[in-house]
Amino acid sequence: MSDARAIAEETARASYGRLLAWLSSRSRDVAAAEDALSDAFKAALETWPEKGAPASPEAWLLTAARRKLIDRARRAKTQHQNVPALALAAEEAEAAMRQDKPFPDERLKLLFICAHPAIDAGVRTPLMLQTVIGLDAARIASAFLVSPRAMSGRLVRAKRKIKVAGIPFDTAGHQDLAPRLPAVLEAIYAAFGAGWNEEIGAEADRLDLTGEAIYLARLLTELLPDEAEGWGLLSLMQHAEARKGARREGGKYIPLSDHNTALWDKDMIAHGEAALATAWRLGDPGPYQLEAAIQSAHATARLHGRDVADDIAALYERLTEIAPTIGAYVGYAGALASAGRADDGFDLLQTLEPARVENYQAYWAVRAHILNELDRKKEARAAYERAIGLAHDEATRNFLMERKNELAIRPAGDS
Amino acid sequence: MKYMFLLYDNEDAWDTMEDAKKNEIFGAYMAYTDALRKSDAYIDGAPLPHSREAKRIRASGVQDGPFADGKEQLGGYYMIEAKNLDDALEWAARCPCASIGHVEVRPVWNIGD
Numbered sequence: 183m184s185d186a187r188a189i190a191e192e193t194a195r196a197s198y199g200r201l202l203a204w205l206s207s208r209s210r211d212v213a214a215a216e217d218a219l220s221d222a223f224k225a226a227l228e229t230w231p232e233k234g235a236p237a238s239p240e241a242w243l244l245t246a247a248r249r250k251l252i253d254r255a256r257r258a259k260t261q262h263q264n265v266p267a268l269a270l271a272a273e274e275a276e277a278a279m280r281q282d283k284p285f286p287d288e289r290l291k292l293l294f295i296c297a298h299p300a301i302d303a304g305v306r307t308p309l310m311l312q313t314v315i316g317l318d319a320a321r322i323a324s325a326f327l328v329s330p331r332a333m334s335g336r337l338v339r340a341k342r343k344i345k346v347a348g349i350p351f352d353t354a355g356h357q358d359l360a361p362r363l364p365a366v367l368e369a370i371y372a373a374f375g376a377g378w379n380e381e382i383g384a385e386a387d388r389l390d391l392t393g394e395a396i397y398l399a400r401l402l403t404e405l406l407p408d409e410a411e412g413w414g415l416l417s418l419m420q421h422a423e424a425r426k427g428a429r430r431e432g433g434k435y436i437p438l439s440d441h442n443t444a445l446w447d448k449d450m451i452a453h454g455e456a457a458l459a460t461a462w463r464l465g466d467p468g469p470y471q472l473e474a475a476i477q478s479a480h481a482t483a484r485l486h487g488r489d490v491a492d493d494i495a496a497l498y499e500r501l502t503e504i505a506p507t508i509g510a511y512v513g514y515a516g517a518l519a520s521a522g523r524a525d526d527g528f529d530l531l532q533t534l535e536p537a538r539v540e541n542y543q544a545y546w547a548v549r550a551h552i553l554n555e556l557d558r559k560k561e562a563r564a565a566y567e568r569a570i571g572l573a574h575d576e577a578t579r580n581f582l583m584e585r586k587n588e589l590a591i592r593p594a595g596d597s
Numbered sequence: 598m599k600y601m602f603l604l605y606d607n608e609d610a611w612d613t614m615e616d617a618k619k620n621e622i623f624g625a626y627m628a629y630t631d632a633l634r635k636s637d638a639y640i641d642g643a644p645l646p647h648s649r650e651a652k653r654i655r656a657s658g659v660q661d662g663p664f665a666d667g668k669e670q671l672g673g674y675y676m677i678e679a680k681n682l683d684d685a686l687e688w689a690a691r692c693p694c695a696s697i698g699h700v701e702v703r704p705v706w707n708i709g710d
Contacts, residue, residue: 327686540636541687570625571632576696579625 606698
């Protein structure tokens with residue numbers, strides 16, 4: 183009994199997104215496909231423990247979901263035109279699976295649907311996490327710090343829009359996809375970020391969100407191999423992922439400069455370097471490639487003991503030119519300080535609009551660091567205080583408090 | 598809009614906690630309160646003494662003690678001003694109590710004005 187349940191749960195984890203992508207690209211109705219798939223999983227949990235799990239759980243679920251979808255479509259008269267397409271699609275899929283081929287992965291179609299201009303930008307990543315990765319609304323809500331009810335509402339509205347507006351599910355014309363690529367990249371990176379932050383509150387059975395994001399980016403580079411930014415994003419995430427094991431020690435935040443590089447995943451770094459090289463060869467630099475190059479330089483510095491501070495500052499400068507986000511400016515200021523130009527870094531921070539940095543924790547942390555370099559201890563302490571007050575997790579908070587306390591231990595300057 | 602944050606944590610843990618750790622947590626609360634003030638979000642806030650100091654009163658009379666035997670007890674509150682619930686949740690997530698125990702976020706009804 184528990185075996186059948188385990189197989190159902192395992193299939194749900196491994197194949198949810200692919201089953202949903204297949205079903206919804208045929209029914210053109212994500213919400214209906216979700217309902218049908220959820221009914222199919224429910225039926226599996228009722229049937230499999232008695233009759234044993236089927237040889238191909240995915241084919242079984244697909245057949246069951248297809249039936250539910252066709253039933254629904256027949257009941258709702260307006261959906262009649264989709265019934266033959268659905269029936270055909272399921273036969274096609276079942277035939278493919280009978281031949282022992284891997285189940286076709288159409289999740290990229292869903293990805294581009296989720297990033298369609300008609301879909302509100304703020305709901306694209308959540309929608310992607312729910313449909314492509316199968317995360318439930320409550321988990322997504324908590325990753326994005328909104329209430330579960332509000333998140334569910336947004337997701338339902340987005341899915342209704344996909345259906346009502348008739349957003350096309352075709353990915354045949356790659357030229358149509360290029361304009362939507364930035365939104366897809368942004369959504370994948372946000373998924374990575376959500377996974378990255380969630381890792382900190384480590385729970386045993388969490389989904390491997392960062393791994394999923396990397397997988398999606400790799401899929402994207404296969405579909406659109408000439409898009410340099412796709413490779414750039416892949417490289418950026420691989421570099422970050424490679425250091426995941428070293429960024430905390432017993433719950434304590436470890437800055438990059440103090441990472442135990444023995445804990446870095448060298449294969450993952452090699453993948454990141456290869457992806458970045460492919461990106462550069464395409465000769466179309468963009469923000470993700472620059473951020474990946476910055477991470478690559480950090481890796482080189484630590485692994486081969488090279489001084490790359492000036493290179494990193496130059497990369498950040500370029501980043502602020504092509505993508506002038508507040509994060510890029512703060513990163514540039516920090517890089518200038520590391521390159522022995524704390525004065526320039528401070529001047530740069532002073533040019534940022536106060537309202538944009540008021541609640542931005544990284545700004546206050548970098549400001550504190552630079553003020554400390556400039557021996558303006560009292561102001562540095564106030565900036566650390568602000569950064570501590572804005573920190574979201576205990577590890578970061580404690581790290582900043584240690585830094586602040588170091589100021590008190592070694593009084594100098596105006597303190 | 599006004600929001601009330603009700604801070605729940607394991608108050609017995611405080612009785613046995615080392616001073617260094619206590620100072621660390623106090624420091625985090627001070628920094629958090631200060632960040633709220635500087636962003637004009639702060640209205641009010643305070644820690645509450647141990648729930649053993651609490652009294653409850655009903656028609657039947659006054660009784661001692663806490664209301665529940667749960668692991669986490671109400672130990673403090675904040676009243677903040679935020680644009681909307683998402684904004685309030687962002688602030689609540691930064692509250693040190695969110696790492697230690699949990700924070701209940703309640704919108705506050707405006708009555709009378």
